[in-house]
Amino acid sequence: MPEPSTEQVAVAAAALQAGELVILPTETVYGVGGDATNAAAVAAIFAAKGRPRFNPLIVHVADQSVAEQLATFTPLARRLAATFWPGALTLVLQRRAGSGLCDLVSAGLDTAALRVPRHDTARALLHASQCPIAAPSANRSGRISPTTADAARDELGYKVSAILDAGPCRIGVESTVIDARGSTPVLLREGGVTAEQIAEVAGSPIESASAGTKKASPGMLEAHYAPSVPLILAPTGTIPRAGDALLTFGPVDRAFDKAAEIVETLSEAGHLTEAAANLYGAMRRLDATRPSRIMAHTVPEKGLGRAINDRLRRAATGSAGR
Numbered sequence: 222m223p224e225p226s227t228e229q230v231a232v233a234a235a236a237l238q239a240g241e242l243v244i245l246p247t248e249t250v251y252g253v254g255g256d257a258t259n260a261a262a263v264a265a266i267f268a269a270k271g272r273p274r275f276n277p278l279i280v281h282v283a284d285q286s287v288a289e290q291l292a293t294f295t296p297l298a299r300r301l302a303a304t305f306w307p308g309a310l311t312l313v314l315q316r317r318a319g320s321g322l323c324d325l326v327s328a329g330l331d332t333a334a335l336r337v338p339r340h341d342t343a344r345a346l347l348h349a350s351q352c353p354i355a356a357p358s359a360n361r362s363g364r365i366s367p368t369t370a371d372a373a374r375d376e377l378g379y380k381v382s383a384i385l386d387a388g389p390c391r392i393g394v395e396s397t398v399i400d401a402r403g404s405t406p407v408l409l410r411e412g413g414v415t416a417e418q419i420a421e422v423a424g425s426p427i428e429s430a431s432a433g434t435k436k437a438s439p440g441m442l443e444a445h446y447a448p449s450v451p452l453i454l455a456p457t458g459t460i461p462r463a464g465d466a467l468l469t470f471g472p473v474d475r476a477f478d479k480a481a482e483i484v485e486t487l488s489e490a491g492h493l494t495e496a497a498a499n500l501y502g503a504m505r506r507l508d509a510t511r512p513s514r515i516m517a518h519t520v521p522e523k524g525l526g527r528a529i530n531d532r533l534r535r536a537a538t539g540s541a542g543r
């Protein structure tokens with residue numbers, strides 16, 4: 222898949238500067254982006270997604286020096302940024318007075334969620350537009366995140382001025398969100414960088430968000446990533462019911478094929494990175510066959526498997542299939 226041309230990136234950058242929205246690729250998922258300093262553009266993102274205004278957005282920047290102008294870095298934040306940026310890590314930090322970010326992008330909180338993406342096209346767009354880009358995943362609120370430009374176009378294409386298509390996203394699940402304001406990392410969302418990797422670099426165990434911090438990260442919505450039919454979670458090996466669509470991991474058992482209407486495996490070989498990259502596409506394909514129900518087998522709860530299981534659990538809640 223060729224990357225978008227310099228001209229296409231320039232058109233999208235001009236749209237951002239004019240306060241319009243664009244769909245952009247990142248290494249995690251496709252985002253719907255707007256100028257994070259422009260309140261009208263950010264309001265348009267909330268409206269396009271139907272996203273509740275209490276749920277703040279991630280701001281993408283070209284590099285750490287830009288990030289440091291927007292928010293106050295702790296020693297922990299510097300350590301994590303040095304290792305994982307550019308990449309699938311978002312840091313929640315204290316906003317700086319005079320950052321220029323609009324208040325709505327933080328949903329009125331005194332923090333900002335910042336990420337330096339690795340994807341070449343996202344970086345080219347950040348350089349060409351010279352603005353911090355607020356970009357949540359390019360799906361209607363609560364639905365399955367897009368990992369291809371076509372999926373993003375289906376969700377929100379009619380709301381944007383430009384779509385940059387760079388093929389499928391390499392990682393396939395969203396960035397890991399860490400509150401790095403203190404001396405130990407607090408995990409606000411599992412994602413492309415694993416909790417094990419974060420703990421190793423932080424030199425301290427990772428704290429999981431308590432009920433109190435959940436309030437501080439309003440995006441930890443229970444229901445999300447939902448297909449349009451009920452999705453239920455089941456331990457690996459559970460035989461589906463007749464008529465189910467099955468989402469499994471590892472080789473496909475004959476008994477699954479016999480019982481289910483349709484079966485998809487996230488990774489025949491049982492690789493979690495491959496499974497993450499396939500997750501949202503497989504959910505979309507199964508959903509499109511309009512089965513009476515999707516049964517999803519959980520994956521091993523380690524590394525990227527945690528992010529995959531987290532998304533499956535929320536999909537189950539969101540589709541009322543639990």
Ligand code: TXA
Binds near residue numbers: 252332438
């Ligand atoms: O991989 C990703 O992170 C993608 C790509 C496009 O970069 N973006 C993405 O954004 O997933 P979004 O808006 O769908 O998810 C942002 C998450 C939400 O859970 C939100 O609540 C949390 O980050 N968040 C954003 N700002 C926050 C803040 N100031 N404090 C706590 N949590 C915040």
Ligand code: MG
Binds near residue numbers: 357358
């Ligand atoms: Mg999202």
